[in-house]
Amino acid sequence: MDVLVKLRKINSVYQGVYSVVKLVLAASSTPEDVVALAFRRPKNQPSTAKAPPEHPPTRDRTEGVPAAANKNTRTKIAAPIPPQMHPTLAQARFEPSSDPEPDSDQGSSSMATEFGVEDIHITDEHWASSLYTTLAGPHAISKFLRKRTSGYRKPRGKGQWTQIPQSPADRIELIHPIMTVIERIVAEFSCGTIEDGVTRKVEFTDFSGGDAQATSGPGICVCIRATGPSFETVTPGDFEEIGYTNVASIIQGKTEAEIATEIDYKQATALVSELQQIFALQPNRTFFRTLIVTEKRVRLAHYDRSGVYLTPFINFHSNPSTLIRFVLGLTSHDEANLGLDTSVQWTIDPDMGRKVTGTLQAPNVRGEMVVYSLNVEKPPFVRPSIVGRGTTCWHATDPETGKGVVIKDTWRTTERTSESEFLVDARGIPGVVQMISHQDNCAATTDFRPINFKAEGYQNRIKSRVVLEECAEPIWNFTSRHQVISALRDAIAAHRKLVERGIIHRDISTQNVLLGHPGAPEGLRGILIDLDMAMRAESGMSLDEIDPQTGTRTYQSISVLLAKDSRNDPIPPHDCLDDLESFLYVLCHILLGFKRPGELIEPTPELISVWDDPDAQRAMTKKVVLMAEGYPAYEFPQLEEYWGNSCIELLEGMRTHISNVVYQKSKIRAAKVSTDERFDLWSAFVEKNLESSYDHIDALFRTALAEIASEDAKEAMHTHGDSQTSPRVDRKRPFEEEPQPTLPRKRTRRRA
Missing domain, CATH: 3.30.200 (Phosphorylase Kinase; domain 1)
Incomplete structure (x- = not known):
């Protein structure tokens, strides 16, 4: 057997950790109880929060598959700071964050939650036989099958690929004969040459990390290694390596005995983590197709942005044409047949690949x-x-x-x-x-x-x-207090203008606010992006009810999280106040998640990390605590050390305002009125608070910015004075003394 080439397997099982919350909820608590209980503390009473209890054991979010169809797992989850691709695609290893790009319009980056049961569909056999018919005609296929070198025979009138063992003991005994059949098909019908730079080579690959007896995951597979416009080599100068940047397709070998114990869901998801890497490192991928081959049958699996299609298992001994066409499709020299977008074209360095x-x-x-x-x-x-x-x-x-x-x-x-x-x-x-x-x-x-x-x-x-x-840099690449606070202020002002034009953004997050270009004037210091989750609105309210599957989980408002509960009737529309609440969580994430520019707090503070829990009620609970009690200041010493009173007062002022909004909404939600009356109350509340909320929050930001500018000016004068009297003494701030650290990779979000 050929030497097995190892592909490092992605570690995409998302582990969630949450602590015992201060607000203990009875099992019978309604969503209204959750909010109401949080606000029982008298107004203006200082927080008396104590240190949190010890963390419970780590919880594995992959439990219950295929219950991964639970829609809670489909909401975008933001990493503490979005990950960023490496400079060289071929050298990059894509590592999903805790953000399953995750929606009803969001996808999942977790191996277990990437596909729900509802995303997997079974086609009929007719569709399978209709694929790739132009790649080889009936005459050419018959001519190949009659050749002794094809390995196909019809003893006693019954078709048989003679290389394939009839009763293999395991997949190890099966995989090499499958590879032989595929190689013969490719050799017969291949039309590419090394000279044109387009090749397809059949190779073994071990996805099990070298454990040939591994029972989980795809294990040993056959991969089609490709060279050509969309493919890079793994190691510079070495065209014999195989990796996520040059895999054209994958063929899994499994025995009939294995297949008998597997449901369609397991077969469809076995390669998920590998496919995530391929889609990321072959960025013009439109779809990907794989084969599952036993000693008797073959089925094709098709993966795209709508889910997975599996053909039925087809007996390839009695129907050899289907197997041949499948192989030709998955080894085609036409990149469109492989599922690549050919409107994107690359030029490959022939020496470096x-x-x-x-x-x-x-x-x-x-x-x-x-x-x-x-x-x-x-x-x-x-x-x-x-x-x-x-x-x-x-x-x-x-x-x-x-x-x-x-x-x-x-x-x-x-x-x-x-x-x-x-x-x-x-x-x-x-x-x-x-x-x-x-x-x-x-x-x-x-x-x-x-x-x-x-x-x-x-x-x-x-x-x-x-x-x-x-645009310029992501907001988490800020270099000063004034820069990041002014970026948020301008983004909120832009959001207000969108609302005035009848648009609700619905996906406010750290990922969707960028810094303005250096020296940008007021209004352009922060840029709001990503309107593909937006919706039409009137008087600050969307024209449809809240969709709890839309948005980034970490920054979703409490009303959005509550909308998942069936006891909320009617589910209110998404309004501009929900987006302003999301801006508060963005501000919290920056002030409470960074010690200073370029230096994250590790691990992510629990107050924030729990916000991205796929379970809406657990994600909401810490936000309720934040609204009711604020944050425990002793856990965030950087607020005094770097951010200062101006930012602390901004955060507290915005938190207090949004807290009152959340409370008033909870009263409307709990009011004993008819459905129409509740909707009218909601509409009146949003319309009444629309302008005043933007005005109040804008004033908070302007006050903070003025104070920061004054503080920075005084410090600059002080530093200048010290340098005049003691030129050898460097009085820069601590965070300016060292080179800025490299921030974590930019996050990738869940599906839309």
Whole structure:
């Protein structure tokens, strides 16, 4: 047997840790009880919070699969700071954070929760036999099967691939014969040459870390290693290595005895962690297909942004044409057949095997299709999950202006309004990312599915592409107090303008607020991005009820979290006050999560880490405590040491205001009135508090910024004076004495 090449297996099982909360909830507590109980402390009474109890044992969120269909696990979960791809795609190893890109419109980065049961569909045999029919005609297939070198015989009129053992003891005995059959098919029908730089080679791969008897995960598989425009080598100068950047497809070998003990869900999810890596490191991936081959039968598994399709098992001894076409499809030299978006083209350095240049076709400002040059020095941002929005952001250069742009690809459900419509309405608003052009229907997942196929839970997704003006750094890359507070102030002001134009953002998070360019004037110091979860609104309220599956879990408002509870009737619309509450959690995350610029608090404070719990009620509980009691100051010494009284007062002022909003909403939710009356109360409350809330919060930010500017000016004068009298003494702040640390990788979110 050939030497097995190891692929490091992704550790994507998300481990959640939560502590005993101060607010003890009875099992019978209603959502209204949760909020009401939190506000029983008399107004203005100081917090008397004590040190938290010890943490309970770590909880594994993978328990209960396939109960992973639980929709709570589909909401975006934000990592403490979003992860960031490495500079070189071929060298990168994509590690999903605790953010399962996770939605009904969000996906999951966890191996166990990437696919729910409802995401897996079984096709009929007719669709399987209709695939790849143009890659080999009946005559060519018959001619191949008649050759002695094919290994196919018809003893006593019954077809048989003679290399395949009829009763293999295990997959080890089966995998090598399968590889032999595949190699013979590829050798017969391959049309590529080494000279054109496009090759496909059949190789063993061990996903079990060397444990040949591993019973979990895919174990030993056959991989198709590829060279060509979309594929990079793993090790510079070594074309014999195989990895996530050059895998064209995967074939799993399993015995009939194994298959008899496995449900469809297990077969569909065995390769999830490997596929997440492939989708991330082959960023122009549209779909991926694998085969499961036994000693008798074969089935194809198709993965895209809408879920998984499995064909039935088909006997390849009596139906050899289907096996041949499957193999040809998964080894095709046409990258579109492999599931790659060919509007993205790369140039590979033949010596290093690296992508050195690239282009992407997209519309210009006049709607004409042009070729943008990709900036390979800035790797694309790729969401970690397969199912969902599949957001990919490319850094490129406008061929006409020479300016940098960001080209964003997303897969939206057919019911969701294209982000481009909101971006058109947002044109001219300072502090909102500006769109240059858009292409709303690049592809659809129905293009890859059986015609007229219908299945419960299936959602067609449409690929959209927007070209955006390039913004500056993510907000977590701030370098000073004034910079980050002014960025948040301008983002909130931009949000207000969106509301005035009838748009609710619904996904306020640290990921969706960027810093303005250096020296940007007021209004452009912070940029609000990512409107693909937005919704039309009137008087600050969306035109539909709250969707608890929309948004980033860490920053969801208490009303959004409560909407998951069936006892909330009616579920209120998502309103601008929910988004302002999300801005509060962003402020908390920055002030309570950073010691100073570039230095995170490790581990993430429990007050914040629990906010991303997939269970809505557990995620909500700590937020309720924050609203009722504030934060335990003794746990956050950096507030005094770095952030100072100006930021502390800003945080407390905003917390107090939002706390009152949450309390008033809880009273409306608990009021003994009819459904229509409750809705009227809700509408009146939002309309009454819309302008005053923005005014009050803006005043808090302006006061804090003025105080910070004054403090910084005084310190600068003090530092200048000291340098005049003692030129050898460096009086810089402690955080300026050392080089700024590298921040964690940018997060990848859950599916949209």
